[in-house]
Amino acid sequence: MKKRILVAPLNWGLGHATRCIPIINALMQEGFVPVIVSDGAALTLLRKEFPNLSSIQLPPYDVNYAKKGKNFRLKLLKDAPKILKAIKAEKKSIDAILEHNDIAGIISDNRLGVRNKYVPSVFITHQLNVLSGNTTWLSTKMHQEIIKKYNECWVPDVEGDVNLSGRLGHLTTIDIPTKYIGPLSRFNKTNSEIKNDLMVLISGPEPQRTMLEEKLLKELKSFSGKVVFVKGVMEQEQTIQLMGNVTIYNFMTSSLLEKTINESALIISRSGYTTVMDLAKLNKKAFFIPTPGQFEQEYLANRLTEMQLVPSCNQDEFTIDKLNEVKHYLGLKSFDHEINYKELFSLF
Structure with a gap:
């Protein structure tokens, strides 16, 4: 047995x-x-x-x-x-x-x-x-x-x-x-062709998840590049919506998520530790928006910003223009x- x-x-x-x-x-x-x-x-x-x-x-x-x-x-x-x-x-x-x-x-x-x-x-x-x-x-x-x-x-x-x-x-x-x-991390890095200018990857307890989703969708109206938006809402069936240049998924399973992150130039996400591990494994550039009041995520975001790896800001302050800061940061790297x-x- x-x-x-x-x-x-x-x-x-x-x-x-x-x-x-x-x-x-x-x-x-x-x-x-x-x-x-x-x-x-x-x-x-x-x-x-x-x-x-x-x-x-x-x-x-x-x-x-x-x-x-x-x-x-x-x-x-x-x-x-x-x-x-x-x-x-x-x-x-x-x-x-x-x-x-x-x-x-x-x-x-x-x-x-x-x-x-x-x-x-x-x-x-x-x-x-x-x-x-x-x-x-x-x-x-x-x-x-x-x-x-x-x-x-x-x-x-x-x-x-x-x-x-x-x-x-x-x-x-x-x-x-x-x-x-x-x-x-459940993911592996691949040398994929970049197909998405931006990927939004959020999850977490309510009501903060919905509040961030609404804010980002509003900000993305002035973003001209190709965007994949994953809400992180687990439902019985996967749904896909198109809103102009934004493709919205309610969730992705691991294989599709791995493929899409590898094919995306930049990730916007919470600074949860699992996300940090995943993006480090895939050597990604990111912008972090910690969950308001969650000291752990605020600490991780501030630490990685101070280390010149990933820019971040609080939820209320985020605007799409802040993504211009990313070019001044190194991005995350995996540990061997x-x-x-x-x-x-x-x-x-």
């Missing part, structure tokens, strides 16, 4: 789900049988990517962003009881899954209740430090206390000074069993890092 491994990404934007794709592929290559457990858009995406794998729905966290970035922390605090209830419910769901299935291991990407003390459990995160302004010390301590309950923590970055996550994924002292597994999956999965 092949060993079955639960793979459970958080449904918070699509990044946690998409960076689990190379993990799921590697598990199958190493002779394991992945079982996908998640909810919402993350589960829908992975079911489309892996239609032949078993999947189980977990209770949703069901958290939305604040309409104003400055209210982000307050909204999270208000939603805390709902989040704690969801964590308790997903832990109960995992116990039930383990009771009725022979499971050899658990891989949780930021799902805080997906673990079991009798089954080897891994937590994937790039946030050993959880930035939250003047409460960073508290949010970091709380997150680390949760990570300590897992057998291992896998950080999708490299360990040295030259890295992608900066102080998010690097502590001066670590008392958590941590492995730096290298950046995770091979993940030893056989060694990584030896825990199971």
Whole structure:
């Protein structure tokens, strides 16, 4: 019997789900049988990517962003009881899954209740430090206390000074069993002919996703080049609309997304860490618009701008003219890092 491994990404934007794709592929290559457990858009995406794998729905966290970035922390605090209830419910769901299935291991990407003390459990995160302004010390301590309950923590970055996550994924002292597994991306770079002047790639929790979509579509009316616009809305069927020089998709599966990014000269996107890893793998020039109030994305955007790699600005300030700044920046580059999956999965 092949060993079955639960793979459970958080449904918070699509990044946690998409960076689990190379993990799921590697598990199958190493002779394991992945079982996908998640909810919402993350589960829908992975079911489309892996239609032949078993999947189980977990209770949703069901958290939305604040309409104003400055209210982000307050909204999270208000939603805390709902989040704690969801964590308790997903832990109960995992116990039930383990009771009725022979499971050899658990891989949780930021799902805080997906673990079991009798089954080897891994937590994937790039946030050993959880930035939250003047409460960073508290949010970091709380997150680390949760990570300590897992057998291992896998950080999708490299360990040295030259890295992608900066102080998010690097502590001066670590008392958590941590492995730096290298950046995770489902994509590969190809030497494709450039067919699109601009690609817009957005996702993430509402209402901020819709607010950015509406703003960008308005700004693009004065852009003369060829544009592909991916909303990041996971629905049962893919839809394609034409609006002048803009082709709009509700979503793309991995193969089409890889092809289209490779064929695009410039990417506008959020500065989520998974997007940073993907665009670095494909050596792309980009412009980042961090989600308002999300300290992690603001930190990554500011860091990459200061390193002269990718220009960025906040959502309210963006105009199409800001894309002229891109020529003064180097763009993202990939790390030459091979993940030893056989060694990584030896825990199971």
